[in-house]
Amino acid sequence: MTAPFFRIALILGLLSAIGPFAIDMYLPALPSIGQDLHADNSVTQLTLLAFFISFALAQLVYGPLSDMWGRKLPLYLGIGLFAVASIGCALSTDIETLIAFRFIQGIGGAAGMVIPRAIVRDMHTGVQAARLMSLLMLVFSISPILAPLTGSAVIEFYGWRGVFWAVMIAAFIGLVLLATQLEETRSTKERSGSGLKSAMAAYRLLLTDRNFLTLTFIGGLGISSFLVYLANSPFVLIQHYGLTPTQYSFAFSINAVSFFTVSQATGWLGERFGLVRVMRIAVSAFALAMVVMAVVMASGFNQLPVLASFLFIGYGFLGLVIPTSAVLALEDHGEIAGTASSLMGTLHFVIAAVAMVISSIFFDGTAVPMAAGIALCAFSAFVLTQATIGRRAAVAAAE
Numbered sequence: 001m002t003a004p005f006f007r008i009a010l011i012l013g014l015l016s017a018i019g020p021f022a023i024d025m026y027l028p029a030l031p032s033i034g035q036d037l038h039a040d041n042s043v044t045q046l047t048l049l050a051f052f053i054s055f056a057l058a059q060l061v062y063g064p065l066s067d068m069w070g071r072k073l074p075l076y077l078g079i080g081l082f083a084v085a086s087i088g089c090a091l092s093t094d095i096e097t098l099i100a101f102r103f104i105q106g107i108g109g110a111a112g113m114v115i116p117r118a119i120v121r122d123m124h125t126g127v128q129a130a131r132l133m134s135l136l137m138l139v140f141s142i143s144p145i146l147a148p149l150t151g152s153a154v155i156e157f158y159g160w161r162g163v164f165w166a167v168m169i170a171a172f173i174g175l176v177l178l179a180t181q182l183e184e185t186r187s188t189k190e191r192s193g194s195g196l197k198s199a200m201a202a203y204r205l206l207l208t209d210r211n212f213l214t215l216t217f218i219g220g221l222g223i224s225s226f227l228v229y230l231a232n233s234p235f236v237l238i239q240h241y242g243l244t245p246t247q248y249s250f251a252f253s254i255n256a257v258s259f260f261t262v263s264q265a266t267g268w269l270g271e272r273f274g275l276v277r278v279m280r281i282a283v284s285a286f287a288l289a290m291v292v293m294a295v296v297m298a299s300g301f302n303q304l305p306v307l308a309s310f311l312f313i314g315y316g317f318l319g320l321v322i323p324t325s326a327v328l329a330l331e332d333h334g335e336i337a338g339t340a341s342s343l344m345g346t347l348h349f350v351i352a353a354v355a356m357v358i359s360s361i362f363f364d365g366t367a368v369p370m371a372a373g374i375a376l377c378a379f380s381a382f383v384l385t386q387a388t389i390g391r392r393a394a395v396a397a398a399e
Contacts (some may be wrong), residue, residue, distance in 0.1 A: 004008070009094065019082065019110065028155060034095075083168050107172075218389070221380050222318050226315065237304070257364040276389060295375075
Protein backbone atom coordinates (compact mmCIF):
# COMPACT_ATOMS: atom_id res chain seq x y z
CA MET A 1 0.00 0.00 0.00
CA THR A 2 1.20 3.50 -0.81
CA ALA A 3 1.73 6.40 1.57
CA PRO A 4 -1.27 8.34 0.13
CA PHE A 5 -3.46 5.30 0.86
CA PHE A 6 -2.54 5.47 4.54
CA ARG A 7 -2.78 9.27 4.59
CA ILE A 8 -6.33 9.21 3.24
CA ALA A 9 -7.29 6.48 5.72
CA LEU A 10 -5.84 8.53 8.57
CA ILE A 11 -7.72 11.71 7.60
CA LEU A 12 -11.02 9.94 6.94
CA GLY A 13 -10.69 7.98 10.17
CA LEU A 14 -10.08 11.14 12.18
CA LEU A 15 -13.06 12.89 10.59
CA SER A 16 -15.23 9.86 11.32
CA ALA A 17 -14.04 9.72 14.93
CA ILE A 18 -14.91 13.33 15.85
CA GLY A 19 -18.56 12.53 16.62
CA PRO A 20 -17.92 9.26 18.49
CA PHE A 21 -15.08 10.96 20.38
CA ALA A 22 -17.73 13.21 21.91
CA ILE A 23 -19.43 10.08 23.24
CA ASP A 24 -16.52 7.97 24.40
CA MET A 25 -14.63 10.83 26.01
CA TYR A 26 -17.41 11.81 28.38
CA LEU A 27 -18.58 8.30 29.31
CA PRO A 28 -16.49 8.25 32.51
CA ALA A 29 -18.21 11.49 33.56
CA LEU A 30 -21.83 10.33 33.16
CA PRO A 31 -22.36 9.65 36.88
CA SER A 32 -20.78 13.00 37.86
CA ILE A 33 -22.80 14.88 35.22
CA GLY A 34 -25.97 13.52 36.79
CA GLN A 35 -24.84 14.55 40.25
CA ASP A 36 -23.70 18.03 39.18
CA LEU A 37 -26.89 18.78 37.21
CA HIS A 38 -29.17 17.03 39.75
CA ALA A 39 -30.47 14.37 37.33
CA ASP A 40 -30.97 10.65 37.88
CA ASN A 41 -29.29 7.98 35.74
CA SER A 42 -32.16 7.54 33.29
CA VAL A 43 -32.35 11.27 32.55
CA THR A 44 -28.58 11.54 32.27
CA GLN A 45 -28.62 8.75 29.69
CA LEU A 46 -30.86 10.97 27.55
CA THR A 47 -27.75 13.01 26.74
CA LEU A 48 -26.56 9.90 24.91
CA LEU A 49 -29.93 9.12 23.34
CA ALA A 50 -30.45 12.71 22.09
CA PHE A 51 -27.08 12.57 20.37
CA PHE A 52 -27.82 9.22 18.74
CA ILE A 53 -31.26 10.27 17.47
CA SER A 54 -30.02 13.45 15.77
CA PHE A 55 -26.86 11.64 14.66
CA ALA A 56 -29.05 9.06 12.91
CA LEU A 57 -31.60 11.39 11.31
CA ALA A 58 -29.12 14.02 10.11
CA GLN A 59 -27.28 11.40 8.08
CA LEU A 60 -30.27 11.28 5.73
CA VAL A 61 -29.48 14.88 4.74
CA TYR A 62 -25.69 14.81 4.46
CA GLY A 63 -25.53 11.98 1.92
CA PRO A 64 -27.70 13.62 -0.76
CA LEU A 65 -25.98 16.97 -0.06
CA SER A 66 -22.59 15.36 -0.64
CA ASP A 67 -23.86 13.89 -3.93
CA MET A 68 -25.15 17.33 -5.01
CA TRP A 69 -22.46 19.66 -3.61
CA GLY A 70 -19.41 17.41 -3.42
CA ARG A 71 -17.95 15.75 -0.35
CA LYS A 72 -16.09 18.65 1.27
CA LEU A 73 -18.69 21.43 1.68
CA PRO A 74 -21.14 19.35 3.77
CA LEU A 75 -18.20 18.23 5.90
CA TYR A 76 -17.31 21.88 6.58
CA LEU A 77 -20.90 22.64 7.58
CA GLY A 78 -21.31 19.59 9.81
CA ILE A 79 -18.03 19.81 11.68
CA GLY A 80 -18.46 23.57 12.13
CA LEU A 81 -21.91 23.03 13.68
CA PHE A 82 -20.46 20.31 15.91
CA ALA A 83 -17.82 22.75 17.22
CA VAL A 84 -20.41 25.43 18.03
CA ALA A 85 -22.68 22.92 19.80
CA SER A 86 -19.72 21.67 21.84
CA ILE A 87 -19.33 25.16 23.27
CA GLY A 88 -23.03 25.10 24.20
CA CYS A 89 -22.58 21.75 25.96
CA ALA A 90 -19.62 23.07 27.93
CA LEU A 91 -21.63 26.07 29.14
CA SER A 92 -24.82 24.18 30.05
CA THR A 93 -26.13 24.76 33.57
CA ASP A 94 -28.97 22.22 33.59
CA ILE A 95 -29.60 18.79 32.14
CA GLU A 96 -32.28 20.03 29.70
CA THR A 97 -29.86 22.50 28.08
CA LEU A 98 -27.17 19.85 27.85
CA ILE A 99 -29.59 17.43 26.17
CA ALA A 100 -30.59 20.15 23.66
CA PHE A 101 -26.99 20.96 22.72
CA ARG A 102 -26.14 17.27 22.52
CA PHE A 103 -28.95 16.95 19.99
CA ILE A 104 -27.43 19.78 17.91
CA GLN A 105 -23.98 18.29 18.34
CA GLY A 106 -25.27 15.02 16.88
CA ILE A 107 -26.58 16.85 13.81
CA GLY A 108 -23.12 18.25 13.15
CA GLY A 109 -21.23 15.06 13.95
CA ALA A 110 -23.30 13.03 11.48
CA ALA A 111 -21.37 14.54 8.55
CA GLY A 112 -18.18 12.83 9.66
CA MET A 113 -19.89 9.46 9.81
CA VAL A 114 -21.59 9.53 6.40
CA ILE A 115 -19.26 11.25 3.99
CA PRO A 116 -15.97 9.38 4.61
CA ARG A 117 -17.71 6.10 3.62
CA ALA A 118 -18.85 7.75 0.38
CA ILE A 119 -15.29 8.94 -0.25
CA VAL A 120 -14.04 5.37 0.18
CA ARG A 121 -16.57 4.22 -2.44
CA ASP A 122 -15.54 7.10 -4.74
CA MET A 123 -11.96 5.87 -4.65
CA HIS A 124 -12.16 2.05 -4.49
CA THR A 125 -14.38 -1.04 -4.73
CA GLY A 126 -14.05 -4.68 -3.67
CA VAL A 127 -11.08 -5.84 -1.61
CA GLN A 128 -9.26 -2.51 -1.97
CA ALA A 129 -12.31 -0.74 -0.56
CA ALA A 130 -12.39 -3.28 2.29
CA ARG A 131 -8.73 -2.57 3.04
CA LEU A 132 -9.29 1.18 3.08
CA MET A 133 -12.44 0.75 5.15
CA SER A 134 -10.60 -1.44 7.67
CA LEU A 135 -7.80 1.12 7.93
CA LEU A 136 -10.42 3.81 8.45
CA MET A 137 -11.90 1.61 11.17
CA LEU A 138 -8.42 1.31 12.71
CA VAL A 139 -8.17 5.08 13.15
CA PHE A 140 -11.87 5.28 14.09
CA SER A 141 -11.35 2.59 16.74
CA ILE A 142 -8.63 4.60 18.43
CA SER A 143 -11.46 6.75 19.77
CA PRO A 144 -12.78 4.12 22.23
CA ILE A 145 -9.19 3.58 23.42
CA LEU A 146 -7.88 7.11 23.76
CA ALA A 147 -11.15 8.97 24.37
CA PRO A 148 -12.09 7.47 27.77
CA LEU A 149 -8.49 7.72 28.95
CA THR A 150 -8.21 11.30 27.72
CA GLY A 151 -11.63 12.03 29.15
CA SER A 152 -10.62 10.71 32.56
CA ALA A 153 -7.54 12.95 32.58
CA VAL A 154 -9.51 16.00 31.43
CA ILE A 155 -12.27 15.33 33.99
CA GLU A 156 -9.69 14.94 36.75
CA PHE A 157 -8.31 18.44 36.14
CA TYR A 158 -11.14 20.38 34.50
CA GLY A 159 -14.35 18.52 35.32
CA TRP A 160 -16.85 17.16 32.82
CA ARG A 161 -17.18 20.52 31.05
CA GLY A 162 -13.56 20.27 29.99
CA VAL A 163 -14.52 17.28 27.83
CA PHE A 164 -16.63 19.46 25.55
CA TRP A 165 -13.93 22.11 25.24
CA ALA A 166 -11.57 19.31 24.22
CA VAL A 167 -13.88 17.95 21.50
CA MET A 168 -14.36 21.50 20.20
CA ILE A 169 -10.59 21.68 19.69
CA ALA A 170 -10.68 18.28 17.95
CA ALA A 171 -13.35 19.61 15.59
CA PHE A 172 -11.20 22.59 14.64
CA ILE A 173 -8.27 20.27 13.95
CA GLY A 174 -10.57 18.25 11.71
CA LEU A 175 -11.53 21.40 9.79
CA VAL A 176 -7.85 22.23 9.24
CA LEU A 177 -7.11 18.71 7.94
CA LEU A 178 -10.15 18.85 5.69
CA ALA A 179 -9.06 22.16 4.19
CA THR A 180 -5.39 21.28 3.68
CA GLN A 181 -5.10 17.51 3.24
CA LEU A 182 -8.22 16.17 1.52
CA GLU A 183 -9.10 16.63 -2.13
CA GLU A 184 -12.62 16.59 -3.54
CA THR A 185 -13.48 13.09 -4.84
CA ARG A 186 -16.82 13.83 -6.53
CA SER A 187 -16.39 15.72 -9.78
CA THR A 188 -18.58 18.55 -11.00
CA LYS A 189 -19.85 16.30 -13.79
CA GLU A 190 -20.98 13.66 -11.30
CA ARG A 191 -22.77 16.31 -9.23
CA SER A 192 -24.69 17.71 -12.20
CA GLY A 193 -27.21 14.87 -12.21
CA SER A 194 -27.86 15.05 -8.46
CA GLY A 195 -30.73 16.97 -6.91
CA LEU A 196 -33.71 16.59 -4.61
CA LYS A 197 -35.64 14.55 -7.16
CA SER A 198 -32.71 12.21 -7.79
CA ALA A 199 -32.15 11.87 -4.02
CA MET A 200 -35.75 10.75 -3.50
CA ALA A 201 -35.40 8.31 -6.39
CA ALA A 202 -32.17 6.99 -4.88
CA TYR A 203 -33.82 6.42 -1.51
CA ARG A 204 -36.69 4.56 -3.20
CA LEU A 205 -34.17 2.38 -5.03
CA LEU A 206 -32.24 1.62 -1.86
CA LEU A 207 -35.37 0.86 0.17
CA THR A 208 -36.36 -1.77 -2.39
CA ASP A 209 -32.87 -3.29 -2.63
CA ARG A 210 -33.05 -6.38 -0.44
CA ASN A 211 -29.29 -6.98 -0.57
CA PHE A 212 -28.51 -3.42 0.59
CA LEU A 213 -31.07 -3.54 3.40
CA THR A 214 -29.99 -6.97 4.60
CA LEU A 215 -26.32 -6.01 4.81
CA THR A 216 -27.21 -2.70 6.45
CA PHE A 217 -29.32 -4.39 9.12
CA ILE A 218 -26.60 -6.95 9.84
CA GLY A 219 -24.07 -4.17 10.34
CA GLY A 220 -26.61 -2.15 12.34
CA LEU A 221 -27.30 -5.00 14.74
CA GLY A 222 -23.56 -5.42 15.25
CA ILE A 223 -23.14 -1.73 16.02
CA SER A 224 -26.18 -1.88 18.32
CA SER A 225 -24.53 -4.56 20.42
CA PHE A 226 -21.61 -2.23 21.05
CA LEU A 227 -23.78 0.81 21.74
CA VAL A 228 -25.87 -1.13 24.28
CA TYR A 229 -22.57 -1.79 26.05
CA LEU A 230 -21.53 1.84 25.63
CA ALA A 231 -24.74 3.20 27.18
CA ASN A 232 -24.78 0.85 30.17
CA SER A 233 -21.11 0.20 30.89
CA PRO A 234 -20.35 3.38 32.91
CA PHE A 235 -23.04 2.47 35.42
CA VAL A 236 -22.27 -1.27 35.42
CA LEU A 237 -18.49 -1.03 35.62
CA ILE A 238 -18.21 2.04 37.86
CA GLN A 239 -21.24 1.73 40.13
CA HIS A 240 -21.81 -2.06 40.16
CA TYR A 241 -18.24 -3.40 39.89
CA GLY A 242 -16.68 -0.43 41.69
CA LEU A 243 -14.10 0.65 39.09
CA THR A 244 -12.70 4.15 39.17
CA PRO A 245 -13.22 6.31 36.04
CA THR A 246 -9.61 5.62 35.01
CA GLN A 247 -9.98 1.86 35.53
CA TYR A 248 -13.23 2.00 33.58
CA SER A 249 -11.41 3.72 30.70
CA PHE A 250 -8.87 0.91 30.51
CA ALA A 251 -11.59 -1.77 30.68
CA PHE A 252 -13.56 -0.03 27.94
CA SER A 253 -10.47 0.35 25.76
CA ILE A 254 -9.64 -3.36 25.75
CA ASN A 255 -12.64 -4.12 23.55
CA ALA A 256 -11.58 -1.47 21.02
CA VAL A 257 -8.12 -3.06 20.84
CA SER A 258 -9.71 -6.40 19.98
CA PHE A 259 -12.03 -4.78 17.43
CA PHE A 260 -9.47 -2.83 15.43
CA THR A 261 -6.74 -5.50 15.62
CA VAL A 262 -8.94 -8.15 14.04
CA SER A 263 -10.44 -5.68 11.56
CA GLN A 264 -7.02 -5.22 9.96
CA ALA A 265 -7.23 -8.78 8.63
CA THR A 266 -10.35 -7.90 6.59
CA GLY A 267 -8.52 -7.20 3.33
CA TRP A 268 -6.29 -10.29 3.50
CA LEU A 269 -9.14 -12.61 4.48
CA GLY A 270 -11.45 -11.08 1.87
CA GLU A 271 -8.88 -11.58 -0.88
CA ARG A 272 -8.31 -15.19 0.14
CA PHE A 273 -11.84 -16.37 0.98
CA GLY A 274 -14.20 -13.71 -0.38
CA LEU A 275 -15.88 -10.94 1.59
CA VAL A 276 -19.26 -12.72 1.83
CA ARG A 277 -17.76 -15.87 3.35
CA VAL A 278 -15.65 -13.83 5.79
CA MET A 279 -18.71 -11.93 6.94
CA ARG A 280 -20.84 -15.05 7.41
CA ILE A 281 -18.21 -16.80 9.54
CA ALA A 282 -17.49 -13.64 11.55
CA VAL A 283 -21.20 -13.08 12.31
CA SER A 284 -21.55 -16.70 13.47
CA ALA A 285 -18.55 -16.48 15.81
CA PHE A 286 -19.65 -13.06 17.10
CA ALA A 287 -23.14 -14.36 17.93
CA LEU A 288 -21.79 -17.53 19.57
CA ALA A 289 -19.48 -15.57 21.90
CA MET A 290 -22.17 -13.10 22.97
CA VAL A 291 -24.94 -15.67 23.49
CA VAL A 292 -22.67 -17.89 25.60
CA MET A 293 -21.67 -14.78 27.57
CA ALA A 294 -25.30 -13.96 28.36
CA VAL A 295 -26.06 -17.54 29.42
CA VAL A 296 -22.98 -17.73 31.65
CA MET A 297 -23.71 -14.35 33.27
CA ALA A 298 -27.36 -15.25 33.88
CA SER A 299 -26.24 -18.52 35.48
CA GLY A 300 -24.53 -16.62 38.28
CA PHE A 301 -20.99 -16.41 36.94
CA ASN A 302 -21.26 -12.66 36.56
CA GLN A 303 -17.82 -11.54 37.68
CA LEU A 304 -16.12 -8.74 35.76
CA PRO A 305 -13.31 -10.95 34.29
CA VAL A 306 -15.94 -13.27 32.79
CA LEU A 307 -17.78 -10.37 31.19
CA ALA A 308 -14.58 -8.76 29.92
CA SER A 309 -13.27 -12.02 28.38
CA PHE A 310 -16.38 -12.72 26.34
CA LEU A 311 -16.66 -9.10 25.19
CA PHE A 312 -13.02 -9.14 24.06
CA ILE A 313 -13.63 -12.24 21.92
CA GLY A 314 -17.01 -11.17 20.56
CA TYR A 315 -16.03 -7.63 19.62
CA GLY A 316 -12.95 -9.00 17.88
CA PHE A 317 -15.18 -10.85 15.42
CA LEU A 318 -17.35 -7.75 15.14
CA GLY A 319 -14.24 -6.05 13.74
CA LEU A 320 -14.68 -8.22 10.64
CA VAL A 321 -18.46 -7.81 10.40
CA ILE A 322 -18.66 -3.99 10.25
CA PRO A 323 -16.25 -3.21 7.37
CA THR A 324 -17.31 -6.18 5.23
CA SER A 325 -21.04 -5.47 5.56
CA ALA A 326 -20.50 -1.78 4.72
CA VAL A 327 -18.36 -2.46 1.65
CA LEU A 328 -20.74 -5.12 0.33
CA ALA A 329 -23.77 -2.89 0.87
CA LEU A 330 -22.22 0.03 -1.06
CA GLU A 331 -20.66 -2.11 -3.79
CA ASP A 332 -23.46 -1.69 -6.35
CA HIS A 333 -24.29 1.96 -5.58
CA GLY A 334 -21.26 3.98 -6.60
CA GLU A 335 -23.30 6.67 -8.39
CA ILE A 336 -25.32 7.38 -5.24
CA ALA A 337 -22.67 6.47 -2.68
CA GLY A 338 -23.41 9.50 -0.50
CA THR A 339 -27.13 8.78 -0.33
CA ALA A 340 -26.52 5.06 0.23
CA SER A 341 -24.08 5.84 3.03
CA SER A 342 -26.67 8.19 4.57
CA LEU A 343 -29.42 5.60 4.63
CA MET A 344 -27.02 2.99 5.95
CA GLY A 345 -25.89 5.25 8.78
CA THR A 346 -29.40 6.30 9.68
CA LEU A 347 -30.66 2.73 9.82
CA HIS A 348 -27.62 1.71 11.87
CA PHE A 349 -28.29 4.30 14.52
CA VAL A 350 -32.08 3.93 14.52
CA ILE A 351 -31.58 0.25 15.25
CA ALA A 352 -29.04 1.18 17.92
CA ALA A 353 -31.33 3.78 19.50
CA VAL A 354 -34.16 1.22 19.76
CA ALA A 355 -31.77 -1.30 21.29
CA MET A 356 -30.50 1.28 23.79
CA VAL A 357 -34.04 2.24 24.84
CA ILE A 358 -35.05 -1.40 25.33
CA SER A 359 -31.90 -2.16 27.32
CA SER A 360 -32.47 0.90 29.53
CA ILE A 361 -35.98 -0.32 30.37
CA PHE A 362 -34.62 -3.58 31.76
CA PHE A 363 -31.48 -2.10 33.33
CA ASP A 364 -31.29 -2.94 37.05
CA GLY A 365 -27.76 -1.81 37.87
CA THR A 366 -26.20 -5.23 37.23
CA ALA A 367 -24.42 -6.62 34.17
CA VAL A 368 -27.01 -9.30 33.30
CA PRO A 369 -29.54 -7.12 31.39
CA MET A 370 -26.69 -5.49 29.47
CA ALA A 371 -25.24 -8.87 28.52
CA ALA A 372 -28.69 -10.08 27.43
CA GLY A 373 -29.20 -7.01 25.25
CA ILE A 374 -25.80 -7.48 23.58
CA ALA A 375 -26.54 -11.17 22.97
CA LEU A 376 -29.96 -10.42 21.48
CA CYS A 377 -28.43 -8.01 18.95
CA ALA A 378 -25.72 -10.50 18.01
CA PHE A 379 -28.15 -13.43 17.67
CA SER A 380 -30.51 -11.34 15.52
CA ALA A 381 -27.61 -10.52 13.18
CA PHE A 382 -26.80 -14.24 12.95
CA VAL A 383 -30.39 -15.21 12.15
CA LEU A 384 -30.66 -12.52 9.47
CA THR A 385 -27.36 -13.59 7.92
CA GLN A 386 -28.31 -17.26 7.78
CA ALA A 387 -31.79 -16.52 6.42
CA THR A 388 -30.58 -14.27 3.60
CA ILE A 389 -26.85 -14.09 2.84
CA GLY A 390 -26.22 -17.68 3.87
CA ARG A 391 -29.09 -19.05 1.81
CA ARG A 392 -28.05 -17.13 -1.32
CA ALA A 393 -24.45 -18.31 -0.92
CA ALA A 394 -25.63 -21.93 -0.62
CA VAL A 395 -27.76 -21.62 -3.75
CA ALA A 396 -24.87 -20.05 -5.67
CA ALA A 397 -22.49 -22.83 -4.58
CA ALA A 398 -24.94 -25.51 -5.74
CA GLU A 399 -25.30 -24.02 -9.22
